[in-house]
Amino acid sequence: MTVDVTKPYDPDNIFAKILRGEIPSKKVYEDEWSYAFYDINAQAKTHILIVPKGAYVSWDDFSTKASAEEIAGFVRAVGKVARDSDLVEPGYRLLANVGHHAGQEVPHLHVHLFGGEPLGPMIAR
Known part of the structure; x- marks a missing residue:
């Protein structure tokens, strides 16, 4: 099921629960x-x-409502995770899905960081 990004934030989404420690995750960075x-x-x-x-x-x-500090902190965190994962030299891909057409499934902003192998074409059809 995809997300209607025009709806209010749902504090019971899976990523909110992970952030609150209600669902376990394997932390990479915080x-x-x-x-x-x-x-x-x-x-x-x-x-x-x-x-x-x-x-x-x-x-x-996020880009509409977050403070400049939040935006800068988040963007820097994405770069740090890529660097700390040794993905810069071989290359990596970032993906942020927004809404129905993109297939966003969780109503909490998230960036996917892919790497560690050749990733193929940008969009598969």
């Missing part, structure tokens, strides 16, 4: 702005999810 953890349904050799700690439904919601 700071005051962000939390990163391994995806349990990995789509590449390395597949890490990075989420902001704030209550944002999508990239659009």
Whole structure:
């Protein structure tokens, strides 16, 4: 089921529960702005999810409502996770789905970090 990004933030979504420690995750990185953890349904050799700690439904919601500090902190966290995972030199892919057409499934902004192997074409049809 995809997310209607025009709806209010749902504090009972799975990533909110992970952030509150109600659902376990394998932590990769954490700071005051962000939390990163391994995806349990990995789509590449390395597949890490990075989420902001704030209550944002999508990239659009985040870019509209987050403070400059939150935005900078989140973007820096994504880069740090990629560097710390040794993905910069071989290359990696970032993916943030927004809404129905993109297939967003969780109503909490999250960036997928893929790497560790050749990833193929950008969009598979």
